[in-house]
Amino acid sequence: MGELLRIGFSLNLDNDAARETLTRAESWCSGHGVEAWSSSADDADGIRAACPGTDLICVLGGDGTFLRTARAIGDSEVPALGVNLGRVGFLAKVETADLERTLDQVVADQYSIEERFRISATVIRADGSSETHACLNEVVVTRGSRVRMIQVEVEVSGSHLATYVADGVVVATPTGSTAYSFSAGGAVLDPRLRNVIITPVAGYLSPLHSVVAGERHEVRLTLRESHEGAIISIDGQTDLPMRSGERVEVRALPIPLRLLEPEGSTPFYELLRTKASLLPY
CATH class of the missing domain: 3.40.50.10330 (Probable inorganic polyphosphate/atp-NAD kinase; domain 1)
Known part of the structure; x- marks a missing residue:
């Protein structure tokens, strides 16, 4: 310094x-x-x-x-x-x-x-517009105010991982692994690692509970079904509305x-x- x-x-x-x-x-x-x-x-x-x-x-x-x-x-x-x-x-x-x-x-x-x-979350809207946010902890796609589960498809670098029927899906950094992901049953990662951990929140009959992906992978969350839309939460600080068919693309940030x-x-x-x-x- x-x-x-x-x-x-x-x-x-x-x-x-x-x-x-x-x-x-x-x-x-x-x-x-x-x-x-x-x-x-x-x-x-x-x-x-x-x-x-x-x-x-x-x-x-x-x-x-x-x-x-x-x-x-x-x-x-x-x-x-x-x-x-x-x-x-x-x-x-x-x-x-x-x-x-x-x-x-x-x-x-x-x-x-x-x-x-750190990671970036790029929100792709139905009309093709997009916005990008930087995150230290996590990106969450979660249900709205009604207690109705949503369907979220998760892809890792183009490969289909799972379609979760759940209250939400968390993509957390190692720093964020002690926060919402942890409360949803995800593992705690060493904070010096450069990985993300993908964890469903209250997943229904899901055989894949929590998955770790390396920094070179892009994680894509697509909202496949919801009754009243969903919410994208960025580090628990910014909430954005989300409609069926819209997606979030999560990537590593270099700095x-x-x-x-x-x-x-x-x-x-x-x-x-x-x-x-x-x-x-």
């Missing part, structure tokens, strides 16, 4: 704990001659515009705040550091109480960079998200065990 000259802080401005943490962070920056800027995690354009010349973005919040910030960071390759203010916080490397000590470690070059695989990991951070598998113990079951 070189010399630490400019840090951005992304947060939920409605969260009192996040604002208090920001005050502490700004005080540290002032005392160390580091320029600081802050933004709401919802202000993607503002974060995107501030990325050039920024050495590090600290995300003050839970996984939702982190995912919104990650989408704004995009292809800029600015490292991100998650400071946990949520309950589970799989994306956070630092607890709030350790913020200043961690920033001291960054100045002393006591950290590593972990690259997290990863770069996560800063301070020396002494809890190893992933220990973090997984610790965080899982906080879940309400």
